Amino acid sequence: MFKWIIIGGGIQGCSVAARLLYHKKVTGDELLIIDPHQEPIETWKSFTNKIGMHYLRSPSVHHLNPDPYSLKKYAKSNDYAQAFKGYYQRPRLDMFNQHCMELFNHIGLQSSWKQDTVEGLNYESGCWSVTTASHQSFDTEKVVLAMGINHQPHYPTWAADMKEEYPDKIMHVFEDGEDINIDNSIAVVGGGMTAAHLANTLSQRRHGSVTLIKRHPFRQKDFDSDPGWLGPKYLNKYNQITCYKERRAMIQEARHRGTITKGLYVSLKRQEKNKKLTIVTDEIKKVYPSKQGLEIKMKNSSRVHTDALLLATGAESGLPGREWLTTVIQEYNLPCAPCGFPVVDSRLQWKKGLFVAGALAELELGPVARNIAGARKAAARIVESS
Structure with a gap:
């Protein structure tokens, strides 16, 4: 049995995995990351290469290493030219990606990698069981749902x-x-x-x-939401709101x-x-x-x-992983807001041992949940609860 299984090996899932391994909350043998692709953050790298991105929109402190200043140290030690751009010190994409891969190599993340597609999730006797398209089943104490939203293109x-x-x-x-x-x-x-x-x-x-x-x-x-959403400036008021329809409206307005x-x-x-x-x-x-x-x-x-x-008209709106997650929600009566997204606690726990990150966590984290800053926030909350 694994201690943790992370479903999704993109920016969100790898951020959680990196923090678990970095802080020695798990060993490589106790962690499993399930993703349809061969390598970590493969969709991210393919997409950013396709569109020709050279610099990220996010600032230098937003990356996957738990140390917020790690990327700046990395740029200096590797003597990158024009490593950062503009007032907010936006990092070079190739440097950001290489920094990610060196982190993964350092903590041995890829030893926990499994290329497969999740098709089901069951809970029994305090244990979660993840089933995949290859007809395998893996038992674990805790699960993180970190599926992406871009697999369903929106066509006008x-x-x-x-x-x-x-x-x-x-x-x-x-x-x-x-x-x-x-x-x-x-x-x-x-x-x-x-x-x-x-x-x-x-x-x-x-x-x-x-x-x-x-x-x-x-x-x-400058950003896809006001930087005030990263801290108490806007989150204090947001956290006091108990109506999830109102929270959803605030997220949509803030983006x-x-x-x-x-x-x-x-x-x-x-x-x-x-x-x-x-x-x-x-x-x-x-x-x-x-x-x-x-x-x-x-x-x-x-x-x-x-x-x-x-x-370049975005992705279809809807629940990540809805093909199989809808059944899980119904079977275990998982709490959802009127928009269909999870209602979780401050640790991003949906049910005992079941955690969420990325878009699935946005009703708790706010409008930054889907980006790199949100990945860092989700990873910190999830790992601190372990």
């Missing part, structure tokens, strides 16, 4: 039918695959950081035309959805000025196949012609 209404008919012409950035292999013109749809990174990267790398289509003017924000950093805005405008990028601010009404590829009918502006569409 106008794109859903076209996607089925023209899968090679309409793609979503959350779909599997490392590279974007379109030789000629391409249009990126979306108004947030992912779309902006994609448009900026493609306009720098490609000879064919690149168009960015967004519904609203650029909105600039700066569809925003980009000033630096990325400057890069996009530079590419537009150099005629390497066309920026269209309008709403897509319909997309038609044409001899040239696709014809996009806009609400107010001229039609856009492109060979392919690349959507």
